[in-house]
Amino acid sequence: MRGKALQLNPNVIKRNERVDLIFKWVAILSTILAISVLAALLIDVLSDGAGRLSWKFLTSFPSRRPARAGILSAIVGTFVIMGLTAAVSIPVGVAAAIYLEEYARKNWFTRLVELNIANLASVPSIIYGLLGLGVFVRAMDLERSILSGALTLALLILPIIIISSREALKAVPFSIREASYSLGATRWQTTKNAVLPAAMPGIMTGTILALSRAIGETAPLITIGALTYIAFLPTSPISVDGTFPFIHLSFEWLKDPFTVLPIQIFNWVSRPQKAFLVNAAAAIIVLLAITLLLNAAAVYIRYRFRRTWK
Amino acid sequence: MTSPHAIEIENLNVWYGEKHVLKDISLKIPPNRVTALIGPSGCGKSTLIRCLNRMNDFIRDFRHTGRILFQGEDIYGPKADPIEIRRRIGMVFQRPNPFPKSIYENVVYGLRLIGVRDQETLDTIVEESLKKAALWDQVKDRLDASALSLSGGEQQRLCIARTIAVNPEVVLFDEPCSALDPIATAKVEELIVSLKEEYTVIIVTHNMQQAARISDLTAFLYMGELVEYDQTEKIFTNPSVKLTEDYITGRFG
Numbered sequence: 200m201r202g203k204a205l206q207l208n209p210n211v212i213k214r215n216e217r218v219d220l221i222f223k224w225v226a227i228l229s230t231i232l233a234i235s236v237l238a239a240l241l242i243d244v245l246s247d248g249a250g251r252l253s254w255k256f257l258t259s260f261p262s263r264r265p266a267r268a269g270i271l272s273a274i275v276g277t278f279v280i281m282g283l284t285a286a287v288s289i290p291v292g293v294a295a296a297i298y299l300e301e302y303a304r305k306n307w308f309t310r311l312v313e314l315n316i317a318n319l320a321s322v323p324s325i326i327y328g329l330l331g332l333g334v335f336v337r338a339m340d341l342e343r344s345i346l347s348g349a350l351t352l353a354l355l356i357l358p359i360i361i362i363s364s365r366e367a368l369k370a371v372p373f374s375i376r377e378a379s380y381s382l383g384a385t386r387w388q389t390t391k392n393a394v395l396p397a398a399m400p401g402i403m404t405g406t407i408l409a410l411s412r413a414i415g416e417t418a419p420l421i422t423i424g425a426l427t428y429i430a431f432l433p434t435s436p437i438s439v440d441g442t443f444p445f446i447h448l449s450f451e452w453l454k455d456p457f458t459v460l461p462i463q464i465f466n467w468v469s470r471p472q473k474a475f476l477v478n479a480a481a482a483i484i485v486l487l488a489i490t491l492l493l494n495a496a497a498v499y500i501r502y503r504f505r506r507t508w509k
Numbered sequence: 510m511t512s513p514h515a516i517e518i519e520n521l522n523v524w525y526g527e528k529h530v531l532k533d534i535s536l537k538i539p540p541n542r543v544t545a546l547i548g549p550s551g552c553g554k555s556t557l558i559r560c561l562n563r564m565n566d567f568i569r570d571f572r573h574t575g576r577i578l579f580q581g582e583d584i585y586g587p588k589a590d591p592i593e594i595r596r597r598i599g600m601v602f603q604r605p606n607p608f609p610k611s612i613y614e615n616v617v618y619g620l621r622l623i624g625v626r627d628q629e630t631l632d633t634i635v636e637e638s639l640k641k642a643a644l645w646d647q648v649k650d651r652l653d654a655s656a657l658s659l660s661g662g663e664q665q666r667l668c669i670a671r672t673i674a675v676n677p678e679v680v681l682f683d684e685p686c687s688a689l690d691p692i693a694t695a696k697v698e699e700l701i702v703s704l705k706e707e708y709t710v711i712i713v714t715h716n717m718q719q720a721a722r723i724s725d726l727t728a729f730l731y732m733g734e735l736v737e738y739d740q741t742e743k744i745f746t747n748p749s750v751k752l753t754e755d756y757i758t759g760r761f762g
């Protein structure tokens with residue numbers, strides 16, 4: 200029971216409104232600051248490098264003469280390394296997420312594993328470089344090869360893939376699993392036919408974002424000793440000749456040395472000549488374009504397959 | 510082995526951890542009839558119906574004693590295969606839970622599990638099941654559309670079509686209409702009644718009128734105990750236990 204109507208204190212309301220206004224402007228200014236820094240970076244890079252971009256720049260090997268240098272080996276290296284990184288880390292990461300989410304009993308051991316994965320996701324990337332150097336380059340004697348580089352980057356993004364895949368699996372409501380079981384599905388059939396398809400957009404989004412992080416990584420690859428000057432392409436995986444069965448598959452390319460865009464950029468910006476800085480700016484535009492494309496794909500998938508669970 | 514009953518529950522006790530939620534339930538469910546389970550919230554209706562197709566297996570601290578005979582075999586017996594049991598005893602849930610796939614893929618889901626590949630067989634069963642579920646006319650031109658594009662009532666009928674597509678012997682319904690509006694409810698009720706020609710139907714409902722309208726037998730559960738089980742007409746006109754009368758006349762619960 201209340202004796203009199205609630206008294207509104209005009210001073211309090213006024214103060215609340217003032218705080219609200221101040222906060223709004225702080226937020227707007229922070230956003231403007233962040234965007235303008237990004238815009239300044241972009242404009243700087245574009246004005247430096249856009250003029251240097253040409254088909255010839257994209258299809259030439261690096262050279263001592265800046266005007267003749269290009270990024271062919273770096274682009275090819277980036278795509279090959281990324282492809283191999285994805286081929287290794289996606290199956291392993293998704294399988295680990297499925298095990299942890301759908302099969303493992305929730306006990307102290309799985310919690311320990313979870314905790315460790317979360318920690319691994321925040322380990323600085325150069326540590327992964329040292330690990331790759333010790334394990335792949337030295338102990339397994341894979342040398343400074345494409346395989347070493349891809350395995351190192353795969354380790355680097357594995358925790359991110361596991362964590363985001365688990366989130367995607369968690370977001371699938373239990374009622375979907377129940378529906379599957381009630382129709383006579385086994386656990387694996389339920390995982391494969393009901394849970395995974397429902398979680399796929401989320402898994403893909405997380406995976407693409409992880410790859411777009413790996414694509415810009417320089418430190419771990421330099422640590423394992425990736426070369427900065429590569430004037431040839433990896434061995435072709437397919438060769439055709441006159442002997443049966445005429446088309447031959449080869450995995451020699453796994454052992455080839457490589458370079459990638461960020462390493463090429465790193466190499467050029469550390470040169471004294473101004474012309475190499477222009478080359479670096481042009482290469483940065485290409486790297487940014489690839490990264491933005493990947494991110495756009497992730498956003499598109501998330502938007503396209505957004506579904507509302509009821 | 511033939512038995513006059515589709516399912517016989519003998520002295521079933523269920524615990525969740527230390528909590529005793531079903532107490533010594535014995536119940537014989539006849540084939541080709543609609544049997545309704547009623548009772549106040551939390552009395553154990555869902556627990557009981559989920560025991561019948563072993564959907565409680567996924568709850569970690571679930572424990573039971575007693576037997577549930579399905580065609581003379583204990584479904585919790587050492588030889589029983591829960592996968593096989595769930596194929597023969599289908600279930601429709603409280604909230605429609607279609608897979609985020611096409612309407613067609615939803616209906617054939619159970620068939621694909623058992624390796625039915627023949628396109629013609631699949632097409633025939635899809636048409637038959639959707640017709641039985643009174644959904645065929647609405648969706649026959651858009652079988653490839655996402656099941657999530659259907660309304661709630663249509664989704665529930667799709668779930669029913671999906672359940673009967675694998676040709677079970679028993680269909681369990683756990684409050685199938687509680688998320689539906691009156692018109693969709695009427696359609697699903699009509700459908701449930703038509704199902705008893707071919708299937709044994711067991712339905713949990715909170716809606717007294719619904720139980721009276723569609724069931725042949727009614728079991729009244731209260732705090733984990735079976736209070737009364739009889740012909741629906743008898744339960745709703747002349748119950749032999751005072752508690753039942755109090756419940757169906759709305760004096761509590």
Ligand SMILES: Nc1ncnc2c1ncn2[C@@H]1O[C@H](COP(=O)(O)OP(=O)(O)OP(=O)(O)O)[C@@H](O)[C@H]1O
Binds near residue numbers: 525530550554556557
């Ligand atoms: N997984 C579980 N763990 C522990 N207790 C549970 C679990 N599921 C249900 N219970 C308890 O068991 C009792 C019976 O629950 P049940 O869901 O069978 O009731 P119900 O009759 O279906 O109720 P409602 O009408 O609200 O759906 C309740 O007291 C509930 O709290």
Ligand SMILES: [Mg+2]
Binds near residue numbers: 554556683
């Ligand atoms: Mg219930």
